[in-house]
Amino acid sequence: MLISGAAQAHNPFEFQTPVTPIARETLYVHDLFLTIIAVLFSIGFGFLIFSLIRYRRGRGHAPATFTAPRTPLQWALSALPILTLIFIDYVVMGIPAYHAVLSLANTRDDAGLVIKVTGSQWRWHYEYPDQGISFVSNLSTPASERDSGAPTDPNYLLEVDKPLVLPVGEKVRVLLTSTDVIHAWWIPSFGIKQDAVPGFLRETWVKIDKPGIYRGQCAELCGVGHAYMPIVVEAKSQDDFKRWVADAQTSAAQAAAVTTLSKEDLLKRGQQTYTTYCALCHQPTGLGLPGTFPPIATGKPFAAPPAMTDLLAQRGFFKDGKIVEGSVDRHIQIVLKGIPGTPMPAFDGQLSDADIAGVITFERNSFGNQTGDVVQPSTVKAARGK
Amino acid sequence: MSSAITDLGHHHAHDEPKGLARWLTTTNHKDIGILYMLFGLTMFLLGGVFAELIRVQLIHPANHLVTPEVYNQIITLHGLVMVFGALMPVTAGFANYLIPMMIGAPDMALPRLNNWGFWLLPPAAIVLVLPFILKLFGIGNGPVDTGWTMYAPLSVQGGLGVDFAIFAIFLLGASSLMASINIVVTIFNLRAPGMALMKMPLFVWSWLMTSFLLIAVFPALIAGSAMLLADRHFGTHFFSAAGGGDPVLWEHLFWFFGHPEVYILLFPTAGILSQILPTFARKPIFGYRAQVYSYWAIAALSVVVWAHHMFTSGMPVAGQLYFMYSTMLISVPLAILFFCWLATIWKGSLTFETPMLFALGYIVLFGIGGLTGLVLADAVADQQYHNSFFLVAHFHYALFGGPIMGVIAGVYYWLPKITGRMYSERLGKLHFWLTMIGFNITFMSQFFLGVAGMPRRIPDYALQFAPLNLVSSLGAFLLGAAQLILVYNIARAWAGYGQPATSQVWEGAHGLEFTLPSPPPHHTFDEQPVIA
């Protein structure tokens, strides 16, 4: 669904083209520093190579015996490189770095738009509090592409179903948090990388120069799906952005109004939700991973530490070493609230009533499960309060 | 009474246990030193196998050699095994073998404790990798998979491998503390008459500082790991906001240990370098005092800069600035060390035997590692480098380019002393050149990968990163294959092949250990020498 062609074709040896003030500053600093260290290295290396050639024993050089500087001149020569290094550290590098730190930290002044980014294993949840928009952004590279062994999609692993949309030319304050472990929101061409720490809020900001599609990835190890939570930002002109906001608001209102769906619709929706949200752990086959993620298919054995299986047994989903189908109520609760103390996440903040109704209906009627149960969005809505 | 002394204290080779029992029960510093070194070599090979697996997985995108879960386990074990299993034990082995000889001591001060310190290591390694085996029996889902930094809450959430890693850390910590205490006591109490502190070889100084650092920071990691264990199983909330705790607290604890740890790895090999360079330059070391003071400065600074690993974790501006500037300050004493090394070479009479080649390689490669470290110290630029392959390249230049090169140099330098046999110089030189070429191919490409935006710790990546990853993997295969030469060279000398070595081994070598025969007698200085 993504506009193709807008992918930045970029030189794999350099920074991606900077499009924010911070990124430009970083690139400047980077170029400056690399030049400096290249010069330092060349001087040291040149000195070394010179000695190696000049003072080879083969050339009959008799060794000197000095062990420390003695004359004032020698002291000066010894101090010079050290003083130069201090000068480089604190003046040449230190001053630009000082300004960059201050400007990066200034997230609030003149910020026009505020967005909240929440990391979860393994997707990003974007909210526009003032606009009342909220959606989840998932990796959309199909599994077939990943299994092919020879992917061809130019945006392989850098594509999502719903990109974050931002206006250009406006300072956007970005608040970050997480629901489970630490993630990091990194977009190279914006020059920012900020950790999303569960239970806390972190801030950063962007002001994008020109419309386009910008891609990044999660940059903090967050479990098995760490490689699969890309970030895609679609920067639009102010007008396009306003239009997009209006559209998003209407469709959100429509979605919230849904209370009942046909079984077919639920199953279709459920399958989609399952593939994007659950399959990473419970696997596309519904068979889970031994020791880590239980099967969804009932009757299948699941061996895991008792600390995990006990929690499942309490909820009526585990008996005699096998997964069993627990009650619908419990099932809804598990998906809404997760299973605290295990990787099973809470989805109440991420999925709509219809999606949750769909995925539970789907699970209870797939992978060989044949309960025939149909769960409606209204039931999920009612269960949310509990 | 005096007969009892002979009985208990003064045993001779004939009443010593033989075979495996000898190694299990030994109280002899040379035996223990050799045990440490062999253990470290084994772990280097194991960590190397993990490294090669990483590079095979990353050779092209969408590779399915291992699952993402196993990939995370492999990188974690690679990091832990290389740092705690290979580097630290090998340098501790050098310390045990050499320090008593270098300072004219009869043995280490606490010989039985010394043995204990070593024998805690194999159990630690077993505990660390045991979950691989348990998994085959359906217990748990394999070893720790959180990265060697074990950031909470990922490590709170993880499987039983994390608990095994925590217990392994306890064992490693106990071992390191024991070894450090022993070394400090030996240096303070067992020097030969006349061996003033400021006369000690720099290698001994470097280990004194290493021991101080270990004693000063390892307990922090032990405490942190215990808290992690409690968060995982006993319901505490040290690292969870729901109870008023903070995941970032783990990062502080880990890096309060972790940053000094990099100098713990570096120091002993900086010391080795300062033994080797004068030998092959045939010229006394330049700036002995300056180097000792630099060690002190580095050690002192190293415990106050840890949060430069956390520039993206979200710190107040004052914190960013403080940690940035203090980190930059460390480059000063390190540059002094470099300066002294270069000045030692300057106007010498140089020859290029294998140890010297590796020492020079160290200067060049660690120079790159250190200078890129300086770049990482910039809090804003680090927004780009952090957790990218640029960082991976930095720390391999710093860890392999520095300490590992130094260890290899040390092995070639003292191997003739230890085994009494010269290694093959031709193969040694080949080893050096293949290592230099392989290493630079492997890790130079990673600087570019990082700059182009490739995150670390991912088993699969976007297409634009494919060409350089291929290059890096090919380099790694060459680098790995080159290390087989080292193994061969050691085995050959060990088995008693090669030219016999003289006492002095190297024409330019000085120091007490080179006054002893090669190999030195089992007990070195029953009678302490007097240093004039």
Next chain:
Amino acid sequence: MSANTAATTRRYFVPKPSPYPALLSFAIMLLAIGLALRVNGYPAGQWIAWVGLASIVFALVRWLGNVIGESEGGFYHKWEDRSFRLGMIWFIISEVVLFATLFGVLFYERNVSVPWLASLDTHFTPWPHFADAWPTAGPLGKSFATVNPWRIPALNTLLLLSSGATVTRAHHWLKHDRRGALIFWLAATILLGVIFLVLQANEFYEAYTELGLTLGSGVYGATFFALTGLHGFHVTVGVVMLTAILVRIVRGHFDPSHHFAFEAVSWYWHFVDVVWMLLFVFVYWL
């Protein structure tokens, strides 16, 4: 550097090869594996852990037996003694770092993380109603009451302080070779330590049953039990060591000039004392 051998007659005592260090290590490994399995709910781990613990006790007893034998056999002189002293000092320094870390954690949780959590932007934070306070169970914790510092803890302070004095007394009499007084004051020290432990255990019991203060009581509960628990563990070890020393004294070990083991344990005891003072101030009182 020139070196000429001979000249000295000093001989350093290098003990014979000993199987106990390696045995001890593998015993600890069993304990570790057992515990790691146990906390993950595998009951078999428990048995592995017990076997490990039993082997640890065995190896330690044998090892220490050797040490005592050597000490009493006259193999340790001034030179060796100095090694033991230095070793003990550096060991205690590492313990200082261990406790310092936990105090650092207390400081961080109390002065950084709790205020930070309470000061997050109320529109976005998951805990808009959380206020900065200490003690706290955190945003989601259950409420609890704290231990009154001026009751058991104050009494415990007195007990430990006096035990520091009694052990110094004992040392004094050891130096003057007055066995009777020595045994009396040492026994008194042990007794004070035991009473301390009993009171402390009682305090923990009440915390759990009456105050609702548990390990799970947010960062307050966590740091409270971590610090007091680790300290209590050290007191326990101290009492065991003091008892071992007492037994040795009763058997006639040590003499006025030669009693490093006694001193080492008393240093340790003083260290544990000082830690308690800090605990009393920072954990219970402030």
